[in-house]
Amino acid sequence: MKLFNRMPSEVRAAVVPGDRVLTYAEGPDGYVIAADKALYLGGERLPWFRVDRGVWDEEGLTVGTTDGRSHRALLPEPGRIPEAVRERVIASIVVNQYVPLDARGGVRLVARKADTDQLIWEFVFDSGLDPQDPGLRALAEQALEETRRSFGV
Template sequence: MKQLWQRLLGRDPVPDAVAEQLAADEAVVATATVTGGGTLVVTSWGVWPPDGSERIGWHQIGKATWDRASLVVTPTVAEEIAPGTELLADVVPRRFRLAEPGTVPEAVQERVNQSIRTRNRRELPGGGAWVLQRKVPGRDGLVVQVRPDAGTDVAAARLLAEGIAQRLPGSP
């Protein structure tokens, strides 16, 4: 009965596995049924995959694309260079085929963009890197992230991140 009312009010139910893990001030923004089963949940803090295993925070998404059938989210892993400065590396993209996408693609794109406060491009050997200042959900302040392009010299990207960290207020 509860699910029927949620649908009548325009809200899809949130899977129990996700609902139990939501932070106190984390709000559900949109949901979509994934082809093959499960629900993709978009919150104010990130994207919960259909298995409900772990949220991918907005600051952890390097790229999100929509091709009218699938939402592809490219998560990143962060290496802390210094407090408040990270070197990112993309991991395997997650593809979610959405039966009825509703507002999910727009919500994801909007929130990934909103997490970025500033962005600058730096050319490096083998390619380049984006230097981003991002808001981390549930935390005060910003984190500086260096996200090198595929093929970019990682050592050069690390040196860039270290140089940025040294120029930040409060660094030794």
């Protein structure tokens, strides 16, 4: 309870009901908040299953999302944010399986646990492969079904 009392009112106000704050850090553009279900960055709530990666440098954090967007936060003193981002992104991944499709390459099948405990599947095709190619898409769908059966999900 002491942590909650010390937490700035801006942090409490930024987090939606149902999300529990794990850690936070203040930067020049506001707070970055790692909660149990989402990362709050630049006034936006990014559910962990949508966060693809976090990259740190001496100035702060860059987060890539599964829809290809990038978010940046300057954090001169990040505190425990780096560890929280890493842990929560890894915890959201249930299956991460690479499957060769044909001579041109393959696809990485990634299942992430959403807030509702539902699995969200993502196809990450090798560079140079067209994800809109119907033949490759059919092979990827077949690989997904085989992967789901083998993992029991």
